[in-house]
Amino acid sequence: MVIDMVSKCAPNIILCGHVKDVSLNEGLDGSVKDLDLTGKVKRILSARSDAIGFCHRDTNGNLCINFGGDGEILTGSRCQHLAGKDIIVAERQEDGSFVSHWNRIFPSLSSK
Incomplete structure (x- = not known):
């Protein structure tokens, strides 16, 4: 009801939340x-979402969102430009500031 x-x-709505480790096959195949x-x-929430991504920082300190189903994180997208x-x-810039790329x-947002 609140999501509606x-x-x-x-x-466009972005919901932020936490992840937890979930054991697969009673811990035999990892998590x-x-x-x-x-x-x-x-x-x-999963059924009504167009995409579910995992937010993380890469080795250069850039803020990234992973929409790929790599097997470690249950993510994905119905949107072709995000999927995988x-x-x-x-x-992250050399001076420590950040340039955003939300149009990706x-x-x-690219046309505005």
Whole structure:
């Protein structure tokens, strides 16, 4: 119900959350990172999301969002421009500042 109310406020909504390690096959095959939500809430949110990404920093200090299903993190996207990619959204400059590239996630921002 809350997601429905928030989604009416803007055309693009980004929800931030935590991940947890989930054991696969009772720990025999390792684990993956998954959304830290309970029961139906996780399934409902996953089903209604166009993309689920994992935010991280790369070796150069750039802020990235991984939309690739690499087996370690349960991520992915219905959007072809995101599917299977690790995208830099904030690029670290030599002076320590950042240049944002949100148009890589939301192509509609490029025309503005």
